[in-house]
Structures are given as structure tokens and as C-alpha cells.
Amino acid sequence: MADYDVPSRLLLGPGPSPVSDRVRLAMAKPLLGHMDPAFLAIVDRVQDKLRTVFGTNNALTFPVSGTGSAGMQMSLSNFIEPGDSVLVIEQGVFGQRMADAARRLFANVYTIVVPFGSICTLDNVVAMLDAHPDITMVSVVKAETSTGVLQPLDGWAEAIHSRGALLLVDAVTALGGIPVDVDAMQFDIVFSGTQKCLACPPGLAPITVGDRALKELDARKTPVVSWYLDLKAISQYLGKSRAYHHTAPVSMIYALDEALTAIMEEGLPAVIARHQRVAESLWAGLEAMDLYLMVKREYRLPTVATVAIPQGVNDSKVRRRLLGEYGIEIAGGLGDWSGKTWRIGVMGRGAEPGSMLTLIAALRECLEAEGVATPSGIAAFEDIYWKRGWN
Template sequence: MTQPFAEPGARRTTRHPLDFARQLEERLVFTPGPTEVSPRVREAMALPVANSDLDPDFAELYRATCAGLQELLHTRSDVLILAGEGLLGLEAAIASLVEPGDRVLALANGLYGHGFADFARDYGAEVTVFEAPDRRPLDPDALRRFLRDQKPFKLATLVHCETPTGLTNPVDQILPVLHEHGILTVMDSVSAIAAEPLEADAWHADVVLGGSQKALSAPPGLAFLSVSPAAWEAMARRRTPIRGVYLNLRLWKDLWLDKGEFPYTPSTSDVYALYAAVAAALEEGEAARLARHQRLARAIRAAGEAAGLELYPAPQAAARSVTAWLIPDALRPREQAIRRFMWEEHGVLMAGSWGDAAGRIWRAGHMGENARPEKGERFVRALAATLHHFGWNLPGDPVEAYRAALAGEGPALTGEGGGRSS
């Protein structure tokens, strides 16, 4: 999504175009998806490739993967895995549910929230935006007051975790408000699934959207989503047909769910990898997995504070999966050079951001396989050394702060928690 920070090859000494990938073994991709991918998941990618249209064992694997995702999302809704990036799921949900003239409420306090509004407009909706500043979480009480004066909405879009700004919304409190008003809900949980608490059915999320390359730490290439009975019904009640095939969820119902035929050839190897990633997440268990993310997020934030970096989102809304900092004014002109130095000298990749946040925000992705103490420490060491190299005066010792926070001994942080009370 963001621009690569340099032309390639400046420091490469080898020539084969895939050598760089082999050399990643020694590096750390500490970005908010794609993340590091475990050897177990990568090995699954290398298995012999089944004919995913014809092989009944592949169909069984696909179903097992969907069942695992249901468990992760806490939903009894149908789950589908689509061949494409996470964005495919977002657009497919809108393309399949929204008709010209539909009233859509877009809850927006970040890039993806506003992007949802754009999608809905593209598909002909009459869109009302309920917004908050991008450093603040959406407020369920304000939403409740707002809805009092509104005509009915068919559908609301919301974003669980705004990856570009590292902000998690209190969707456990927002979704029930929307449900009380009879509004169908479409939630982008791409960078939240497996890192943040998520109770799709209990909170009344009709469509929950995910991607393979975020906290599940599979390679990019798959979108997945849950579709509630109410959402299927809304598609069945459309006045106009859904256009085309690739964004058409209805075909998945008619062909796959009802007849066992895929609408197009599924991505065999990517599904192998997603299965392995989901299995690993379930084996770890939800409590341990969420606590691991919480612990890492807290320690990374503590390190950032010791490094003199200002957390971008309001502390109570800081995500468990990604930390976003405002780049200090003094460093902004060199922000690309700083990240390049960190990558080339320390082998650690930190992300910038994009849209309005490009050049203003740095991000550490501590989701999935990245949420490991040793990886976090490597990131913190590289960050501290890099900032020091560029003449930044660090107010504390980031490594010490990181370790103390991991051990639960650190000073009280300005930011705490995964942002929600659930």
C-alpha cells in the first residue's frame, strides 16, 4: 500500500531475483502484515499441489479451514475463503450487499473506515458518515445519540482495527448498538482477527472480514469472511442482480455452499498455508494468544515511550497488533532514510503509513508470528540504534523499558490495554 522507500539493489551483492527472499531468513519483517511466516506454514506452501476443483480431499481441507476460522471468530455463520488480498473481501461484501439507493452508514475514524464509505458510494449507496478524529476511538454513546435522529439504514460498515493508524475501535460496544437499530453490520477485522478479542455472533457482526497475512501470519493472497443468515437474506432480497462473478458472494452460496462446486479454482497452496496458520492459532488457544499480543504490544509501546516517540492513537485505543507513532518533526525529512538504514544496517523492516499518514507515522507490526519476545527485542534494539545514529536524543533506554514491560515490572504506561473492556 505504501511506496517502497528505495530503489532496489543498492547493497545487494548477488544477482538472482529470488536471492533476496532467501536472505530474509536473517532479517526481521516487523510490519503490520505481511508479517514473518513460520516454517510450519511455509512448509505447507511447498506441499504437492492438489487440483482444488476436483479433489474431494481439498474440499475437505477447505471446509476444515473455514471451521477453524469460525472458531477463531466465534461465529456459526458461513465462512468463505476467497482467492485474493483482504481488500477483495471488503469490496465483495459491499458489491454483494449494496444496491443503488441503499442507505449505508459508514463509521469512520481512519483510512479504511473512509474507504468503506467510498466503496459503498461506488456501488450506488446513499452514504452517511459517522466519524471521529483518526487518533480517537469511535464512541458508542455518541453513536447511540446520533442514531436517534436518523432514518433507518440498511447496512453499516465499521473497522475493527485501523491498521494505518494502529487504532482499535470498541466494536464490542458499537456492534450491539447497530444491531438494536436493525442495521446489518459489515466489519473489517483484517488486522484484528487472532490478535484482538472478537465475538462475532455475541456482538452481532453480520459480515466479518479477514486476510491471510495479518495476525494469522500466513502469506498474503487470501481474503476470508463470515456471512450471517441475515446477510445472505439481504442478498437474496436484492432488487437487482449482483454484477459479475469475482465479487459476487451469492455465487458462493449457490455453487459452493449448496452444491459443493467452487465458483473458480481456489488457491490450493495458499489454503494449505492458511489451514496450517489457523491450526497453529487454535492450538495455542485464545487466552494465551491474546495475552501474548497484549504483552508484546505493551512492551513495544513502553519501548517507544523510552525512545521518545509519541503514540499516534489515544492510548486506550492502541491496537494489540500494530503500534503507530507520530514521527518527530525533526526526523520527518529523513524518515525514509531512517527506515532504509534500519533495514539495510540492522535487517529490520519498520513500516511507514499511507494516505494522509504517509511520512507522518511509523508502524511496528507485532501481530501473529511477530508477537514473539525475541523478535520484539530485535526490533527495539534496531529502532534505538537507528534513532541514535540519526542524532535523535532518546529520553530513556528502550531495550530496558521493553524488557521491564514484558516482565510486567515497568512503570505505569501512558497507553494500556487492547483498547476495550471486553
């Protein structure tokens, strides 16, 4: 073994989230060739399990080789041709990233820019579509990791479809942590990442594509600019012909298989309920510590809490102390909220009471070290977690 050591960490930032030993050990299984029937059987069952977590019967549902951004790039590259008009909702850094990526594909990009911490209304989307009937796709982030906002999408698909456009949804910080329900919500293209609520290392981007989107893909006039992320070419490997496209990341697929099995064993509704229960308990604990949550409760994302850094507290000093002395990782703010917030992930195996109680206690110590007297959040956490009658 190479002579290096990796410190033990409690990963409570917005990803990667903690991974169980069974998932880590799955990656150490012997390699199979990516064309080996035994490996192809694993690929098939991963696709089946992904259909369950996405809530879809879409045949084209699989893990893209690459992190969440590869899923984003694939979703945009396959459904945008140069000169197409698309609408991107920018409620935070990841919406901004989608708009940037769409511009690089020579799309004509319209945006609805929403202040950090707020949501976009369907009325705004409809007004934009009616003013610009050339728009062929609307892209939106369901769970904005930079702000901790949960974007409601009820009725969006119907309104967007009736105006001839597709709906693309970023579910990176949603899948496995909050309901995504692709078929019921009629989403056309949805992508995610493995390192968040699926409790798997980073490296794959689950994606699902519905029939309406596939029809648009068939009607493309120009080739997909990205050879690597060409959906139709890759689907040959997933389909009956099993044609080689690129070498599958075999060990990562073992890990995802195991992580999805763990979710199936616990039951997807129970996994989602655990995220919600731990999140609500965390919010109560933080508020009892006189900390302010940046997002109104009705739009608050269970999977990432954004907390205002109290006045006079040194952001990086607190995070360095949390990491160095307690081995706990949380993240700082992004974009407009850089330096103003901490981001705490309630995701995957991190969505556990023990992890959050450890954080609450350690954060209090760090704030006191900064000269900020802070009440304990433990009792408030426990009141919600144990006494609310969740079961």
C-alpha cells in the same frame, strides 16, 4: 530454479507479518485439484478453524480468494444495492476506502468522520441512524491500521439492529490478534486478511456472514454487480452441491490450514494474550526511548503501534537504514499521518519478544545515526514482558 534471491527480512510493519517455516512449507505441498475430495476436506476444515478464530457458528464462513480488500469488496457488493443508504465510519484510511468502495456501488453514503487517533462513539452512530432511518448498513473498522486505534463496538449491534440495519466489521488487523467474538458481539458480516495476525502470507480474506445478513441477501432485487465475488454463487462450492465457481487458490488454502492449526495448537486465548503482552512491552520500550505513541492508551490497538517521528528525524532515511542494515521492515504513516508516524506491527509470528527487542535496539542505533541521542528501551521492555506476572 530461476536465478534470483530474496533477502531475509524481519517483517515488523503492519503486514505482511512474519510467517513460520511450517506455513511456508505447506505451500510447497503437491497441488490437488480444487474439486478433489481430498482438497474439499481441507476446505471444510479450514472453514471449521475459521469459525473458531471468528468466534462464530455461522455456516457461511470461508476464505475469499484475494487479499483483505477482496473481503471488503465482497462484503459491500453483496449487501448494497444501487440507491441504498449506508453509514461508514471513517476513523482512518481503511474507513475511507470502505466509503469509496460503497460509493462506487452507487450507494448513498453517509459518513461519520473521526479525527485520526480518535474513536467513534455509539451515541454518534445512534444519532445518525435516527436522523436517517433509510440507512440499511453500518460499516466500521475494528482495528484501524492507519492510526493504531482499537474501535470499541460494545452495544453497537443491538442499537443498529433495533433500527433495522446491518453491522459490517473490518477485522483485517484484528482477527487472531485481539478478540473478535462475532456471535457474542452479534456482528452480521465480518472480513479479515491472512497476512496479519493469522501469520500466513497475503492472498486470502476470511469472511463470515450471519443469518440476519443472509436474509437481506435473499431479499435482494438486483444481481450482485461483481460476478467473481457473488456470495451465493460461491457458497454453492462450499455447500453440498460442490458446484464449480472459480478455481480455488489451492496452495494458499494449504498455508491457511497450517497457520490456523498453529493457532489452535497454541490456543486462541494464548495467541491473543501473546499479542497483548508483546504490545504492552513494546509500548514501554518505546516510551523509555522518549518516543511518543500517537494513540491514548485506552484506545491503543495492540497489533499496530503508531509512533511519532521525532522532530528533525528523516523518516525515509531511518526506514531505509533499518531495512538495509538491519533487515527490519516497519512502515511510514498513511493519510493524515503520512510523514508524521512510524507504524510497527505486532502481529502473527512477529509478536515475539525477540523480534521486538531486535527492533528496539536497531531503532535506537538509527536514531543515534540521525543525531538524536536516545535512551535504551530494552530494560523497560523486559520489565513489562518478564516481570508483570502474565501467566
